[in-house]
Amino acid sequence: MCILARMKIEQNIALKSLLENPQKTVIVPHKSPDGDAMGSCLGWKILLEKIGHTATVISPDHYPNFLKWIPGSDEVLIYEDSPEVAQKHLLQADSIFVLDFNSLKRIGDMGDFIGDCKAKKIIIDHHRDPEDFADLLISYPEIGSTCELVYHLISTMGQSDLIDKNIATALYVGILTDTGSFRFPSVTPTTHKVVAHLIECGAEHSEISNKIKDTASLGRLQLLGIALNNLHYIEDLRTAYITLSTEELNSCNYQKGDTEGFVNYGLSIEGSVLAIILIENKQEGYVKMSFRSKGTFSVNDFARTHFNGGGHHNAAGGRIEKSLVETVEYLLEKLELCRGDLQVAY
Ligand code: 5GP
Numbered sequence: 624m625c626i627l628a629r630m631k632i633e634q635n636i637a638l639k640s641l642l643e644n645p646q647k648t649v650i651v652p653h654k655s656p657d658g659d660a661m662g663s664c665l666g667w668k669i670l671l672e673k674i675g676h677t678a679t680v681i682s683p684d685h686y687p688n689f690l691k692w693i694p695g696s697d698e699v700l701i702y703e704d705s706p707e708v709a710q711k712h713l714l715q716a717d718s719i720f721v722l723d724f725n726s727l728k729r730i731g732d733m734g735d736f737i738g739d740c741k742a743k744k745i746i747i748d749h750h751r752d753p754e755d756f757a758d759l760l761i762s763y764p765e766i767g768s769t770c771e772l773v774y775h776l777i778s779t780m781g782q783s784d785l786i787d788k789n790i791a792t793a794l795y796v797g798i799l800t801d802t803g804s805f806r807f808p809s810v811t812p813t814t815h816k817v818v819a820h821l822i823e824c825g826a827e828h829s830e831i832s833n834k835i836k837d838t839a840s841l842g843r844l845q846l847l848g849i850a851l852n853n854l855h856y857i858e859d860l861r862t863a864y865i866t867l868s869t870e871e872l873n874s875c876n877y878q879k880g881d882t883e884g885f886v887n888y889g890l891s892i893e894g895s896v897l898a899i900i901l902i903e904n905k906q907e908g909y910v911k912m913s914f915r916s917k918g919t920f921s922v923n924d925f926a927r928t929h930f931n932g933g934g935h936h937n938a939a940g941g942r943i944e945k946s947l948v949e950t951v952e953y954l955l956e957k958l959e960l961c962r963g964d965l966q967v968a969y
C-alpha cells in the first residue's frame with residue numbers, strides 16, 4: 624500500500640542520509656496552522672525524537688485551542704511571541720523541515736529568517752507549485768493531507784513499527800481535517816488503509832473527532848449564525864459568498880479558528896460549484912479569503928491570479944489589501960470573468 628514506492632530514489636537516499644546521524648531539527652508549519660499542519664509537524668517531531676534526533680516545532684503564530692491537545696503541543700514554540708528564542712533554535716539547527724506549505728512567503732518574517740539560515744531545508748508538502756528554496760523537496764500534491772504523506776514517509780523509511788498512539792493520534796488529526804472528515808475527492812482506498820492502521824496503533828477516532836468538532840464556543844456558533852445570514856448566492860454563477868466584518872467578529876468575541884469550516888456551507892447549496900468567505904481584518908488593513916470549489920473550477924488558479932494566494936485545486940486561500948466593501952466589488956468583477964467556466968463546471 625505504500626504510495627511512495629515510486630518515491631524518487633534520490634529523494635529517499637537524501638532523506639535517509641540526512642537522518643543518518645543525530646540532528647538538531649526544527650519543524651515549521653504554515654501561518655495560522657490548521658489540523659493538518661499541526662498534526663503533521665507533531666507526528667514528525669515524535670518520530671524524529673524516537674530515532675535519536677532533537678526536534679522543536681516552531682509555529683509562526685498561534686494556532687486554535689481545539690488543536691492544543693495534540694501530543695507534543697505543550698512544547699510548541701510560537702515565533703511571534705518569542706522571536707529571539709525561536710531564532711536561536713533556527714540558527715543552531717542542522718535541518719529545518721517545513722510541513723504543509725511550500726513557499727517561505729506563507730510564514731511572513733520567519734520565512735526571511737529561515738531563508739538565511741545555513742541549515743538544510745526540507746519541504747514535506749502536498750500543495751502545488753513549490754517554490755525553489757529547499758535542499759530536499761518531498762512534494763505530493765495528489766495526496767490529500769500532509770499527515771498522510773508523513774505516514775507514507777515513515778513507512779518508506781522502514782519505521783512503521785515506531786508509530787505509537789501519540790504519532791497515530793497526531794497524524795489522524797490532519798487526515799480527518801484535510802479530507803473534510805473523509806469526504807473530499809482526495810480520499811482514496813489508501814487513505815482508509817492508512818487510517819485503519821493508525822486506529823490499530825492507538826488513535827481513538829471518536830475521541831479525536833469530539834475534540835476537534837465538538838469544542839465550539841458559544842461565540843463561534845453565534846458567528847456562524849451571522850455568517851449564514853450574510854450568505855449571498857449568485858445563482859447564474861453558481862457561487863456563494865459570505866462576508867464577516869471586523870465588527871461582526873468582535874461582537875462574537877472572535878478567537879482564532881472560530882471561522883474554520885464556515886466556507887463549506889456555501890457548497891452545500893444545490894448546484895453551487897464555488898464558495899468563498901471574506902473575513903475582514905480592519906486593524907491590519909486586509910481581507911482574508913477562503914475559496915472552495917467542486918469539480919473542474921480551480922480555486923488554486925483563481926486565488927493565485929486575483930488574490931495573492933493559492934492552495935489546492937478545490938481548496939485555496941488568499942488575502943487582499945482592500946476594505947471589505949471594495950473586496951466584494953473586486954470579487955464580483957473577477958467572478959464575471961469566470962462566468963463561462965463556472966457555468967460549465969461540474
Ligand atoms: P484556508 O482557506 O483553509 O485558509 O486554506 C485552504 C488551502 O489553501 C490550505 O491548503 C492552505 O494551505 C492554502 N492557502 C491558504 N491561504 C493561502 C495563501 O495565501 N497562499 C497559498 N499559496 N496557499 C494558501
Ligand code: MN
Nearest residue numbers: 659723769801
Ligand atoms: Mn494540508
